Amino acid sequence: MNIRSKFLIVPLGLLLATLVPAGPEPNHNTACAQDKKIILERADRLQGGEERSPAGRIEQVRTVSGNVVFRQENLLLRCDRATEFLESGTVKLRGDIFITDGKIEVYCDNALYFPDRKIAELEKNVRSRTLEDDLRTKSKRAKIDNVNDRVWIFDDAVAWQDDRQLSGDSIMVQLAEIDGKKKAKHIVTSGKAFFAARDTADTSKELYNQLSGRKMTIDLKDGSGVEGIRVESQARSLYHTYDGGEPSGVNYSSGNVIEMFFREGKLHRILVSGNVEGKQYPDRLRGASDINLPGFRLRFDERPQF
Known part of the structure; x- marks a missing residue:
């Protein structure tokens, strides 16, 4: 049987990795500064005072508000209000x-930025997009760890690109220095991990290959194309098969662990281990909703609009 089915995973780490500067220190002409200073470009008001910090103590603060604009080289930040806790x-x-x-x-x-740990925490209606390939994400919270080159999106985290959707309780992206640039090396989705990708070989454009489990780890070759996927605990896969270019059915597999190996972005081999179950549905069941994996739900209507 000739399996022709494509699973493509998006490099989520490119979303936030360059957007939070590291190591701000107080400076007389910036709301916060660092080796490469963040310049306060404009604000309607500047005031001082005292306020309880995220650490729970009362600190002296410096606050700018109203049409606040910061700039750091090619980085632009806008907000309604920014407060620096001076201690x-x-x-x-x-x-x-x-x-x-x-x-x-x-x-x-x-958002909060903790310079001592070089960690940024974002919350409430967190969303993002890449302008070149229109990768979009949505979550309730996000965290950026500059020291360990990691990015998380939490609480009903979802990412979309074209006809592909990745979701879970949390999505963590491990970045690495590749060819002088930080690129996504690993993506780990935990808790109700689910990946759905439209079957590119299907002319109806209505069929989706699916993969789910408690934990899903995606390895990206050279920070770009998919090299492998490992799904652990309650692992399930559903993909459409072809024989000689013609539809031949739908393959279902489940086990403790499912590993997928890719060549040039295309699914090459699947290895299922531990309590293995599998079946091949006939072609007449292609597109039937009752064979979809538990938790399958397309949420493209929730993609953030900008």
Whole structure:
């Protein structure tokens, strides 16, 4: 049997990796500064005072508000209000937050940056997109760890690109230095991990290959194309098969672990281990909703609009 089915995974780490600067320190002409300073370009008001910090103590603060714009080289940040806690250096952003470097855009309502740990936490209506390939994400929270080159999106995290959808309780992207640039090396989706991709060989454009489990790890070759996928715990796969270019049915597999291996972005081999079950549905069941994997739900209507 000639299996012709394509699973493509998106490099999510490119979304946020360059958007949060590292190591701000107080500076007389910036709301926060670093080796490459973030310049306060404009704000309607500047004021001082005291406020309880995220650490729970009362600190002296410096606050700018009203049409706030920061710029750092090619990085642009807009928000309604920014507060720097002068003792801890923590920076709190509030209201209509927009961050871009000209290639990636991130939006949210609230954000905190902790310079001592070089960690940024985003929350409330977190969404992002890449301008070149229109990769979009949506979640309730996100976290960026500059020290360990990791990016998380939490709480009903979903990512879309073209006709592909990846979702889970959390999605973590491990970045690596590749050819002088930070690129996604691994993507780990935990808790109700589900990947759905439209079957590109299907002319009706209504069939979706599916993969699910408690944990899904995606390895990206050279930070770009998919090299392998490993699904652990309650692992299931459903993909449409072809023989000589003609539809031949639908393959279902389940087990403790499912491993997928790829060549040039195309599914080459599947290995299922531990409590293995499998079946081949006849071609007449292609597109039948009752053979979809548990939890299959297309959510393209939820994609953030910009």
